[in-house]
Amino acid sequence: MMSTRVLATMTIAILFVLQAVFIIAQKEYDGSQNVAYENEHLKSLLSEQKAKTEVAYYELDSYKQKVAMALPKDIPTQKYQVRGIASLVRKGRGDLSLLSMDLEFQEIKRDYRNKNYEKAKVEVQRFIHSYPESSYILEAYFLYVNSLYQLSQYEKCVQEINVMVEQYPDSEMTGLSLLLMADIFQKQERYDEAKSIYETIIKNFSYPELKKMAQDRLSVIDI
Amino acid sequence: MKTLTRFFFFILAFTLDVRVHAKIVQTPNGCIEQSGYCVMKAEGTKEVFTFGDVVISLKSNSTFVRQSLGQYSLVKGIFLFSSKETLDVETPYGKIAVEPNSKIIFEKKEDRVVLDVIFGKARMNPLGSAQPVDVLEGYENYMTGVDHSLKGRTGIPKPIIIEPTLKTWALLKYSSKDEFLKQFPK
Numbered sequence: 001m002m003s004t005r006v007l008a009t010m011t012i013a014i015l016f017v018l019q020a021v022f023i024i025a026q027k028e029y030d031g032s033q034n035v036a037y038e039n040e041h042l043k044s045l046l047s048e049q050k051a052k053t054e055v056a057y058y059e060l061d062s063y064k065q066k067v068a069m070a071l072p073k074d075i076p077t078q079k080y081q082v083r084g085i086a087s088l089v090r091k092g093r094g095d096l097s098l099l100s101m102d103l104e105f106q107e108i109k110r111d112y113r114n115k116n117y118e119k120a121k122v123e124v125q126r127f128i129h130s131y132p133e134s135s136y137i138l139e140a141y142f143l144y145v146n147s148l149y150q151l152s153q154y155e156k157c158v159q160e161i162n163v164m165v166e167q168y169p170d171s172e173m174t175g176l177s178l179l180l181m182a183d184i185f186q187k188q189e190r191y192d193e194a195k196s197i198y199e200t201i202i203k204n205f206s207y208p209e210l211k212k213m214a215q216d217r218l219s220v221i222d223i
Numbered sequence: 224m225k226t227l228t229r230f231f232f233f234i235l236a237f238t239l240d241v242r243v244h245a246k247i248v249q250t251p252n253g254c255i256e257q258s259g260y261c262v263m264k265a266e267g268t269k270e271v272f273t274f275g276d277v278v279i280s281l282k283s284n285s286t287f288v289r290q291s292l293g294q295y296s297l298v299k300g301i302f303l304f305s306s307k308e309t310l311d312v313e314t315p316y317g318k319i320a321v322e323p324n325s326k327i328i329f330e331k332k333e334d335r336v337v338l339d340v341i342f343g344k345a346r347m348n349p350l351g352s353a354q355p356v357d358v359l360e361g362y363e364n365y366m367t368g369v370d371h372s373l374k375g376r377t378g379i380p381k382p383i384i385i386e387p388t389l390k391t392w393a394l395l396k397y398s399s400k401d402e403f404l405k406q407f408p409k
Contacts, residue, residue, distance in 0.1 A: 047248045051264040054286045058298040061315035068369040069351045 335367035349375030
């Protein structure tokens with residue numbers, strides 16, 4: 001006859017076995033294993049996409065450096081006195097629309113560099129319209145007025161420089177654009193107006209290089 | 224009672240779901256085994272890759288690209304390169320030529336790449352600059368983006384700070400603290 005102790009041990013053992021069978025069966029048949037597998041698969045896809053995104057950013061960085069090297073020296077970098085709201089909030093790098101904006105702007109710069117001024121003009125105009133709060137907006141305006149200048153569309157160029165003066169009066173880019181405006185006036189033999197612009201630049205802008213350029217040109221007019 | 228306890232652990236061992244979250248991400252799939260283009264990322268823990276005479280250890284969440292054997296691009300993170308042969312390391316700011324038998328820790332930050340030469344020598348070739356900059360054994364320097372002179376910038380070489388560099392090196396090269404201490408007893 002079995003003792004009570006043996007019987008209790010056997011019962012507990014049977015309970016354990018039943019529990020194990022139940023757990024295994026539950027895993028096998030309730031679909032959770034499939035879900036777990038799918039989950040793992042999605043996780044691995046996500047990891048792969050993240051790695052690809054990192055490589056895309058790396059390539060974008062490399063491209064930016066190449067663009068920076070190819071730019072003419074007289075296109076200044078952003079050292080604005082007045083910063084737009086967008087330039088303050090633009091730090092996050094995870095947004096694909098920012099990436100797209102970056103790429104679009106690099107494309108415009110490339111067109112300008114390749115002297116494809118007509119295309120650069122159209123594209124940069126569209127860029128200004130699409131991304132009015134972009135941190136590139138001043139550079140965009142600068143490329144726009146330069147494209148207009150290169151295309152000899154002087155009246156439109158002067159109009160747009162006036163917009164820059166109204167909206168970004170302290171920017172170095174505005175100062176450089178004013179040099180363009182004075183140049184246009186010189187071409188049109190409106191020397192007094194050109195002179196007055198140079199004097200304005202010397203008086204109102206704090207960038208030494210800009211002042212020097214204005215001073216040099218003013219001395220040529222005076223001669 | 225002993226039998227019962229054993230039995231309990233036996234059942235437990237079958238029902239526990241243990242997962243280790245260490246993973247290598249590679250794209251294209253299965254590219255590590257080949258010799259061409261391959262993006263590799265260490266997820267969760269450090270990883271070590273060996274390609275012939277080149278051993279690359281990565282801290283977790285570091286990514287690099289093998290462009291070909293002997294040519295690598297640093298995408299993100301911290302790496303230890305040990306190589307018996309010359310190899311080229313590419314960054315957005317220029318190339319770095321690693322001399323044979325060198326051991327170098329690279330850190331690819333958002334705007335620069337910093338290198339600590341533990342053994343050997345590296346030669347930085349910043350973008351647009353005809354003048355390479357050598358980084359000698361025991362020194363640290365960095366390479367960063369193009370400035371107004373249209374050339375990539377470099378820092379001033381300075382002696383590596385032993386403690387953090389040693390920690391990174393130990394972490395990347397050795398599997399445990401004990402192994403490191405065996406190699407370098409106090």
